[in-house]
Amino acid sequence: MSVHQLTLGDVLGEHRRGRPLDVAAVDGDVRLTYPELDARVDRLANALAGAGVEKGDRVLWLGQNSFRILELLLASGRLGAILCPANWRQSADELAYVLDDLTPRAVVWEESEAVAEAREGWSGTATWLKSGDEYEEFLAAGADGAPAAPVTEDLPVLALYTAAFDGRPGAALLSHRALIAHSEALLHQRQMENGFTFLACGPMFHVGTNMFVLATFLLGGKNVFTPAYEPKEVCRLIEAEKCTQAFLFGPMIDGLVAANEGGQYDLSSLRFVSHTPEWDAMITVDDSPWCASKMGGYGQTEVGGMLTFLGLGIGGQGYAGRSSTLVTVRILDANGVEVAPGEVGEICARGWSLFSGYHNRPELNAQKAIGGYHHTGDLGRREPDGTLTFIGPKLRMIKSANENIYPAEVERALKTHPSVADAAVIGVPDDRFGQTVKAVVVLKPDAEVSEDAIIEHVRGEIASYKKPRHVAFTAAIPKKGYTPDYDALDAEFGGGAYPGS
Amino acid sequence: MSVHQLTLGDVLGEHRRGRPLDVAAVDGDVRLTYPELDARVDRLANALAGAGVEKGDRVLWLGQNSFRILELLLASGRLGAILCPANWRQSADELAYVLDDLTPRAVVWEESEAVAEAREGWSGTATWLKSGDEYEEFLAAGADGAPAAPVTEDLPVLALYTAAFDGRPGAALLSHRALIAHSEALLHQRQMENGFTFLACGPMFHVGTNMFVLATFLLGGKNVFTPAYEPKEVCRLIEAEKCTQAFLFGPMIDGLVAANEGGQYDLSSLRFVSHTPEWDAMITVDDSPWCASKMGGYGQTEVGGMLTFLGLGIGGQGYAGRSSTLVTVRILDANGVEVAPGEVGEICARGWSLFSGYHNRPELNAQKAIGGYHHTGDLGRREPDGTLTFIGPKLRMIKSANENIYPAEVERALKTHPSVADAAVIGVPDDRFGQTVKAVVVLKPDAEVSEDAIIEHVRGEIASYKKPRHVAFTAAIPKKGYTPDYDALDAEFGGGAYPGS
Structure with missing residues (x-):
């Protein structure tokens, strides 16, 4: 040994x-x-x-x-x-x-x-x-x-x-x-x-x-x-065992605040994230990078949990912060080449906390580890100050005039429009470009926006070639879990001609 | 890759x-x-x-x-x-x-x-x-x-x-x-x-x-x-670069306090160990485990720096604290067997921060890594609460009636006597036991203590078989660097018959 x-x-x-x-x-x-x-x-x-x-x-x-x-x-x-x-x-x-x-x-x-x-x-x-x-x-x-x-x-x-x-x-x-x-x-x-x-x-x-x-x-x-998670029991245990931390997110915290109305449990041993005035008064608000950044960062099971920590870049441009000190991250294009800061690509990583592949999936494992970097399947961007932003899952790619366009990036830009409630992006066949981008948009109640105004908005947010050429308005985006159901959208709005299809 | x-x-x-x-x-x-x-x-x-x-x-x-x-x-x-x-x-x-x-x-x-x-x-x-x-x-x-x-x-x-x-x-x-x-x-x-x-x-x-x-x-x-280290320049750099920490120990800190008399430099960016009231007023006293424990622990170059941190056992019985989270430590006897808590043995370690041997010393490297543990060459003890105490370098061993006795442990016990200024321990040949322990003691000025009183004191501190059978008083212990010059002591006070000699 x-x-x-x-x-x-x-x-x-x-x-x-x-x-x-x-x-x-x-x-x-x-x-x-x-x-x-x-x-x-x-x-x-x-x-x-x-x-x-x-x-x-x-x-x-x-x-x-x-x-x-x-x-x-x-x-x-x-x-x-x-x-x-x-x-x-x-x-x-x-x-x-x-x-x-x-x-x-x-x-x-x-x-x-x-x-x-x-x-x-x-x-x-x-x-x-x-x-x-x-x-x-x-x-x-x-x-x-x-x-x-x-x-x-x-x-x-x-x-x-x-x-x-x-x-x-x-x-x-x-x-x-x-x-x-x-x-x-x-x-x-x-x-x-x-x-x-x-x-x-x-x-x-x-x-x-x-x-x-x-x-x-x-x-x-x-x-x-x-x-x-049972709010009263969680309160009881925090007091009885003087817990420093518990696994808690927003609604779970609200549940504890409600369960501890009147302050019957002493939760002051808990050193945790600031949430509401009621909560902050019950606990000890913690100033570690993890708590001060409200547990910000980017992660997935395949990297052991967190790949980046906002605590390493609080105040920076990217809300996922910087890479954990024991990993290295690159934003790569579809050919495995690093993209420039400001450009969107796949978040890829190497380092000590990375997983050893999926059980019994040799082909998928080889594909995910190509070039010596784990391919997370998620899109991200390196900001000019070096911090990272998580864009969304790389579920599919549109190819228009030989340019790669990720729906998640265009969707993010669409959603920054004040009248847009939800949006999804598909590729539609195009004789000249192979595919062009089509946005499917849900407007907020009583909002009225033209197709052109939507397109102009996106052009102001990201590179022009990524902007939609077509916009369809709809009442609701069909979903698969948390992500758009792209197959259903393709069927309804004429998507197709994806690269590799 | x-x-x-x-x-x-x-x-x-x-x-x-x-x-x-x-x-x-x-x-x-x-x-x-x-x-x-x-x-x-x-x-x-x-x-x-x-x-x-x-x-x-x-x-x-x-x-x-x-x-x-x-x-x-x-x-x-x-x-x-x-x-x-x-x-x-x-x-x-x-x-x-x-x-x-x-x-x-x-x-x-x-x-x-x-x-x-x-x-x-x-x-x-x-x-x-x-x-x-x-x-x-x-x-x-x-x-x-x-x-x-x-x-x-x-x-x-x-x-x-x-x-x-x-x-x-x-x-x-x-x-x-x-x-x-x-x-x-x-x-x-x-x-x-x-x-x-x-x-x-x-x-x-x-x-x-x-x-x-x-x-x-x-x-x-x-x-x-x-x-x-140049005190004025160090003060200037701390202020100019807003240093969070510098490499400083006791006398170096005193030097900065003297150099910054009158407070001409703003050292408040420094988050460091409490030292004297003057120093504490100049800096920001830090409460991290490293600073709160006054940089306590045990280390050596061969383990990358620190092997144990007092910050992982503040208030515990052993002043070296506990092992760093990325290593494992065992206290082993001369046969590689773990000794019981309270017993002194060699501090041995395995883990991520350990060195890769000495350049060009294959035999020494094999010897130091025997049994899959790095042998530090230092003596330590696991206290009943699990914390560790560093005893001293394992420079040599005395063998008396088949028991292993490390001079450093006996010396430590001797030095806790209020009248003892310095002490060293050697083994002297003995027909019955092979060797017996002899203490060479320097008393504090004007102190008077009998040989028996010294022996009784040690018996109260450590296992009886380790106590000296003989005590010699002398004016000064000859040194090699910071450690006793055992060869000189053997020559002067009749040491010999060491195991393996």
Whole structure:
């Protein structure tokens, strides 16, 4: 073993020695010090090995938040295996897809009809353990002591399902090294210091909650787990465990303010983002770069969480700030050539926190890593001061007179018009240019704007060749999740002749 | 190239894109933005390549502090070569040793008689460049654009001469990866944030100054270079460049307080460690873990700088705090077995910031890395609360009745006696036990203490078998640098029969 290696198992071992009295995990009645967590992880790893889990194998968690996700992650890591905490609220069909795609060797699950149905229909073989007594008996039967499996930091250890690039969700694989590197960058940006306590009240099948659980773990802090966001219980836990931070966004914060009307809970241990006067009065407003920038930046599961931090460019021109100190970012065109500042291209990245590809997608992985840079599938722009702006997903490209035009960029420009409520952009066949840009626009109530005025507005915002040649007005943009349903728009408004089609 | 790689060259490229307007380096009249630094580094790298510098080759700097050390480091890094900034104040003999040991391909030097003498006596071949016009002409002749050499982060890029383990100083080799990892840990502990400005007024042949230059560089901050510590000039630079931090320790701080009597310089931009009321009134006292703990911890060149930070264990039992988040530490006995908390053993470490061995010392390197852990050669103890205490260098070991006893541990116990001014411990031959412990003690003026009282005192501090059987009183302990001259002590007080001797 090289003297340079560091795995999650090494981190846990260091905390066992360095924090014998410190609490690692709290969950309901469960309260584990680092040595207690370490001993459970050893037994769990040995039990999983006994159930046939080997290096590279997947372990699947189907349930709500639990300290068991952390211990399954660490136990999988000790074996060179991979834990996937998946969204248990999916339909039986979606869960069946996950089982087929991930082919786990072991599944730990919480009571759910959909899970039971997916299990019944699955032809694969795995050890199924119900979280609770069955899991505890399994763990207790494991031998003491760390398993002998040699684990290196480049092995994947966490799998998180994320957006569909080829129409199916993919399990992004994150290595020990990627998780430790991302955690370290977060320790810095968030100024997470000795004694930090994190309340995991967001979903742990999502990178946003996991990244703080892992940074807290790397630091040797305390993670508090609660099954799901429940405002009163979150308030109670913040007070009881003196939480420094919880996984919270706007509406979740409003929920806490309402739940704590009258100030029955002391939330002053929370050092967090300023939100409303009521909220700011309840907590301690934090001035770390992460909190001062209102958690600004750009990220995705495939980069371990955050790729850029607004905290590294507060006051700059781009609202995604600058690259994390452990990555390098380039804005590339379709040929892999860096575009000039001010031009839109694909956000591409290299560095320590990047994922190791999607599970079982060799072709997609090769395509995403072409040229030695991870291609995020998102569009961005480097501003003149060097800061970055996230434009939108690179869902498709229009080619007009040999120029590449990304709908997301034109849509952003359209939406800056004061009368435009929503907009989407498609390419329509054109004899002379191949394609031309067509805007589909939803006006605000009672607004009246001409086609020409819309086109002129866009011309003032971005390069002239990207402006629409045609504008259609409509009542609502059809959507697929958060993004326009381009196929439906093409069908309705005459789109076609896309490059490669 | 893997999407996971990150070298110093990648970091510089990221800053060129992300900080086109930000100043990277200031030195006298020189003021370089990141794009300007990047362009100079490219030309310098190409010029060095033209002079025959290849992957693995060494470039030697013999001079005072300069921005050229940073650009030589980055240019060497672009070629896979290694920069060594060495102590130019050494004698001609010592410099001759460095030349023979390092066999540099290029030497950049500042006017110095000792350097000229060492050069004349050296039989090796290198390109010699005098810092100043000759260096600038050499650089200007280099081609634009990054050299094509493929560089990976595991390659050494910085060499720093450090303590003699085998009687000769060794050049500790630090890789891109080690420097980036150590810098990131420092960004966190020191809360170095966007806009950080560091004044390099300590010697850059030492890891202490370099580690802050590199962390500032990783962050994309501003490094201000000054040839050496000169109190008035340091005050002037802090005010002029609004420095956030400088390389300062106790007596250096006192020097600034004296130089700034009357408050002619505004030092309020400095966010630093509390020292005296006068000092605290001049600066902004900083509450980051690094400053709040008064820069406490344990480190050495071979671990990239700091291995442990007191900031991760303020208020704990051990005054070295806890391991940096990117390393793991074990206290091992002579057989490589971990000792129990409270017991003294060698501080051993593994992790991202560790060095890549000493240049040209294969046997020593194998010995230092035995069992996959770097052996620091220093003694430490894990306290019951998990924090660490640094005991002293493991210079030698006494073996008494099969028990290992380290002189440094016994010396520490002796020095806690109120009447003891100084102490050293040797092993004397013993028919029954092989060796027994003998203390050589210097009492404070007018103090009177019996041999038995000294022995009883030590018995109360550490395990009984480690206590001295004999005590000799003397006027002064002979020293070699900061440590006792054990050979002289053995000769004078009858030491001998050491294990392995």
